[in-house]
Amino acid sequence: MxxxxxxxxxxxxxAGKLLEQTLQHIGLTFISLLIAVVIGVPLxxxxxxxxxxxxIVLGIAGVLQTIPxxxxxxxxxxxxGIGAKPAIMALFLYALLxxxxxxxxxxxxxxxxxxxxxxxxGMSKRQLLYKVQLPLAMPVLLAGIRTATVINVGVATLAxxxxxxxxxxxxxxxxxxxxxxxxxAGAIPAALLAIIFDWAVARLQKLRMQKVKTALYLxxxxxxILSSFYLLPAAYGTSLVAGFTPEFMGRKDGNLxxxxxxxxxxxxxxxxxxxxxKAAYEKTLDVISGSTTDGRVKAFDLQSLTDDKHIFPPYxxxxxxxQETLDKYPELAPALNKLSGIINDSVMTELNYRVxxxxxxxxxxxxxxxxxxxxxxxxxxxxxxPVVIGAKIFGDGYILANMYKLLVNGYTELEAITKTGLGGxxxxxxxxxxxxxxxxxxxxxxxxxxxxxxxxxxVDTLVSDKQKVYxxxxxxxxxxxxxRWLPPIGFNNTYALMMRRxxxxxxHITSISDLKEYLLHH
Amino acid sequence: MIKLEHVNKSFHNGKPAVRDVSFxxxxxxxxxxxxxxxSGKTTTLRMINRLIAPDSGQILxxxxxxxxQQIESLRRNIGYVLQENGLFPHYTVAENIGIVPxxxxxxxxxxxxxxxxxxxKLRLSVAxxxxxxxxxxxxxxxxxxxxxxxxxxxxxxLLMDEPFGALDPVTRVSxxxxxxxxxxxxxxxxxxxxxxxxxxxELGNRICLMDQGVIQQxxxxxxxxxxxxxxxxxxxxxxxRFWLExxxxxxxxxxxxxxxxxxxxxxxxxxxxxxxxxEALEQMTTLSAPVNIAFExxxxxxxxxxxxxxxxxxxxxxxxxxRSTRLS
Numbered sequence: 001m002x003x004x005x006x007x008x009x010x011x012x013x014x015a016g017k018l019l020e021q022t023l024q025h026i027g028l029t030f031i032s033l034l035i036a037v038v039i040g041v042p043l044x045x046x047x048x049x050x051x052x053x054x055x056i057v058l059g060i061a062g063v064l065q066t067i068p069x070x071x072x073x074x075x076x077x078x079x080x081g082i083g084a085k086p087a088i089m090a091l092f093l094y095a096l097l098x099x100x101x102x103x104x105x106x107x108x109x110x111x112x113x114x115x116x117x118x119x120x121x122g123m124s125k126r127q128l129l130y131k132v133q134l135p136l137a138m139p140v141l142l143a144g145i146r147t148a149t150v151i152n153v154g155v156a157t158l159a160x161x162x163x164x165x166x167x168x169x170x171x172x173x174x175x176x177x178x179x180x181x182x183x184x185a186g187a188i189p190a191a192l193l194a195i196i197f198d199w200a201v202a203r204l205q206k207l208r209m210q211k212v213k214t215a216l217y218l219x220x221x222x223x224x225i226l227s228s229f230y231l232l233p234a235a236y237g238t239s240l241v242a243g244f245t246p247e248f249m250g251r252k253d254g255n256l257x258x259x260x261x262x263x264x265x266x267x268x269x270x271x272x273x274x275x276x277x278k279a280a281y282e283k284t285l286d287v288i289s290g291s292t293t294d295g296r297v298k299a300f301d302l303q304s305l306t307d308d309k310h311i312f313p314p315y316x317x318x319x320x321x322x323q324e325t326l327d328k329y330p331e332l333a334p335a336l337n338k339l340s341g342i343i344n345d346s347v348m349t350e351l352n353y354r355v356x357x358x359x360x361x362x363x364x365x366x367x368x369x370x371x372x373x374x375x376x377x378x379x380x381x382x383x384x385x386p387v388v389i390g391a392k393i394f395g396d397g398y399i400l401a402n403m404y405k406l407l408v409n410g411y412t413e414l415e416a417i418t419k420t421g422l423g424g425x426x427x428x429x430x431x432x433x434x435x436x437x438x439x440x441x442x443x444x445x446x447x448x449x450x451x452x453x454x455x456x457x458x459v460d461t462l463v464s465d466k467q468k469v470y471x472x473x474x475x476x477x478x479x480x481x482x483x484r485w486l487p488p489i490g491f492n493n494t495y496a497l498m499m500r501r502x503x504x505x506x507x508h509i510t511s512i513s514d515l516k517e518y519l520l521h522h
Numbered sequence: 523m524i525k526l527e528h529v530n531k532s533f534h535n536g537k538p539a540v541r542d543v544s545f546x547x548x549x550x551x552x553x554x555x556x557x558x559x560x561s562g563k564t565t566t567l568r569m570i571n572r573l574i575a576p577d578s579g580q581i582l583x584x585x586x587x588x589x590x591q592q593i594e595s596l597r598r599n600i601g602y603v604l605q606e607n608g609l610f611p612h613y614t615v616a617e618n619i620g621i622v623p624x625x626x627x628x629x630x631x632x633x634x635x636x637x638x639x640x641x642x643k644l645r646l647s648v649a650x651x652x653x654x655x656x657x658x659x660x661x662x663x664x665x666x667x668x669x670x671x672x673x674x675x676x677x678x679x680l681l682m683d684e685p686f687g688a689l690d691p692v693t694r695v696s697x698x699x700x701x702x703x704x705x706x707x708x709x710x711x712x713x714x715x716x717x718x719x720x721x722x723x724e725l726g727n728r729i730c731l732m733d734q735g736v737i738q739q740x741x742x743x744x745x746x747x748x749x750x751x752x753x754x755x756x757x758x759x760x761x762x763r764f765w766l767e768x769x770x771x772x773x774x775x776x777x778x779x780x781x782x783x784x785x786x787x788x789x790x791x792x793x794x795x796x797x798x799x800x801e802a803l804e805q806m807t808t809l810s811a812p813v814n815i816a817f818e819x820x821x822x823x824x825x826x827x828x829x830x831x832x833x834x835x836x837x838x839x840x841x842x843x844x845r846s847t848r849l850s
Contacts (some may be wrong), residue, residue, distance in 0.1 A: 025769070042837075111608075111611075112604040113604060113607075113608045114608050114610060114611070116573070116608060117602065117604055117608025117610075118575060118607070118610070118621075120571055120573055120597060120600075120602040120608075120681075121597060121598065121602060121621055121622050121671075122593075122594045122595065122596070122597030122598035122599075122625055123594070123625065124594050127625070130612060131610075135612050136612060184693075262776075281626070313706065409607070442562065493561070
């Protein structure tokens with residue numbers, strides 16, 4: 001066990017990455033802002049002249065604003081794929097409303113007497129706009145840009161979900177890895193960016209009106225320069241593109257291990273687990289950090305590369321339970337253990353396939369499976385308990401939690417409740433130690449590396465043997481947290497690098513070492 | 523030169539705003555559109571520089587119908603003064619004054635010289651106010667800048683919409699006086715809208731009295747006072763009639779009733795035939811003595827009672843031709 005290094009050390013170690021992410025973040029924010037200004041300001045001007053359009057335009061922009069940001073990103077994927085394009089599009093749509101609305105109100109609030117004087121003196125519509133309306137609307141217009149900037153800095157953190165980079169990579173990686181320093185390394189710069197840009201635009205607003213003219217001409221250039229930041233980090237690249245989850249990026253048995261042990265260097269984007277497999281199938285990505293039992297591996301015909309240097313430890317799933325709960329309800333463990341040794345890799349992949357790809361209800365899949373195995377018993381509607389069963393947000397978790405619920409309800413007098421979709425490991429494990437849930441299915445490898453954060457020397461001695469890993473985590477969990485590991489369920493849901501079967505065959509790549517060789521020469 | 527021929531305009535709701543308005547204003551002349559709010563005087567004014575389009579009728583500026591002239595160039599050649607001055611808050615005083623010359627693409631030096639000269643004429647300190655913003659000026663100063671802006675490109679025509687209406691009474695009198703003494707005004711065709719009767723009498727060569735969109739009477743101040751065409755016109759001036767009449771009448775007008783008085787001593791103050799009766803009365807009251815009046819053909823010496831006698835005689839005579847007016 002090694003202590004987490006302090007925040008300053010973390011920042012120092014990750015300075016390069018932090019800078020890259022910050023630049024990407026600024027770039028994303030301002031590319032979308034630039035587009036929003038270029039489109040929103042003329043649109044705002046247009047609706048001051050065609051008042052009938054005003055309601056419709058502001059209405060549409062307002063509705064766009066109410067779509068939850070993560071959903072908006074989701075809508076963009078089928079249209080624009082993954083990466084910068086959908087992220088910029090979504091951020092642009094968010095920035096649109098404040099810019100259109102403030103251009104519109106800014107121009108409308110210009111003193112009508114001044115407009116009358118300008119018209120009466122013989123200014124054309126164009127001269128009126130550029131010499132009178134826009135300069136006088138500028139403080140309000142800038143307030144709109146200011147709002148849009150702050151919104152964009154915030155929403156841009158979500159861009160990490162769809163492989164567009166930015167400070168979200170640290171934030172989501174940190175949450176997945178239970179690494180507070182990493183969360184802070186993403187969150188603090190994001191907050192600082194918001195504050196700095198807010199302040200800068202506020203300064204611009206307060207300038208004397210005369211100087212605003214100059215600022216008006218400077219603004220597009222400034223936006224362009226800031227926008228170009230996004231392109232800087234993307235300047236290097238390889239022939240194949242990898243997409244890894246935020247969690248995989250920061251794990252020793254993930255990207256760090258690939259770099260250290262295999263010396264693998266390739267262009268890597270960070271992407272949410274939810275869209276990673278499909279992106280590989282659609283050839284947006286070539287290599288992904290899949291998990292071996294995921295249903296989508298089957299659905300999208302992906303092939304795992306052999307881990308010939310053994311950096312991915314075994315990930316045998318087993319229920320982990322609070323000892324307190326086991327002591328209180330001795331009948332619980334036997335009911336849970338009915339699943340032990342029953343589900344192997346291919347069974348789990350099949351079950352996940354039904355849930356993830358065929359979109360069947362995890363509860364139905366769970367009950368069908370138990371019935372087939374002759375394990376399903378009618379619920380006894382017990383009054384003891386309740387026992388709260390948690391699960392992470394992945395397919396495995398939903399199905400297993402539902403099976404355990406059926407088993408507990410069928411074999412004991414306890415009442416089981418499921419609480420699924422608990423984000424990452426940190427959230428689930430914290431809920432368990434706090435007593436908000438009583439048990440959840442966990443993987444031995446995750447226990448070893450993420451929760452216990454075992455030393456490299458310890459990991460090296462254990463990693464090739466699944467039994468040793470299981471024994472080690474069982475012992476340590478009981479000692480440190482008073483939590484028991486019940487016998488493994490059977491399948492090994494480990495990380496694996498995956499490629500499209502066809503491409504792997506074409507390039508003659510079967511192992512990670514092959515991949516590295518290929519990248520060296522292409 | 524401005525000419526309106528049978529101009530009509532209705533509001534959006536169909537109510538007539540201006541009905542069959544016709545008048546003509548010559549170069550060097552100031553016509554005042556006088557009336558209460560809603561009388562159609564501002565609508566009439568704004569149709570001349572095409573801020574409002576008439577429904578029917580013809581408007582000519584400098585002999586050409588306005589709707590055949592290029593709209594921006596028409597407006598650039600017409601000075602426009604507004605009640606709320608309408609100065610650009612983001613422009614300095616100098617930039618405000620230079621707006622129309624800039625639109626007309628004068629060179630910088632010429633604009634600068636013109637701005638300097640106008641500011642001096644309107645008693646605006648170049649040192650203090652040239653680079654100031656309108657918000658930093660007093661109401662009177664702002665209105666002077668508004669005047670300077672309208673005059674900047676030396677237009678032949680000047681339209682003024684209640685130009686002194688937003689000023690306090692003291693400032694109003696002083697700005698008005700400056701306006702009247704501007705030499706630039708004398709070769710221009712000026713149309714001014716006001717609801718202030720003394721202002722109309724002070725500044726207008728002729729007054730066009732409007733009510734409910736219709737012209738009641740157009741004429742010189744004296745014509746309106748002593749030959750009103752209807753009750754509306756005579757009632758309109760009822761409140762201030764005595765003062766207005768004394769002000770409107772020149773000493774020349776009452777000369778026939780002043781008799782052949784012996785010339786006074788040389789050191790006594792001398793008024794001219796062009797002075798108003800009011801000015802003569804003021805003189806006599808201040809000095810508590812008779813005054814000398816130098817007509818072209820004779821010199822007379824009168825006191826208060828002689829003046830008032832002649833005034834009454836004049837009124838009786840004109841009332842014989844015109845409509846009856848109530849005695850003041």
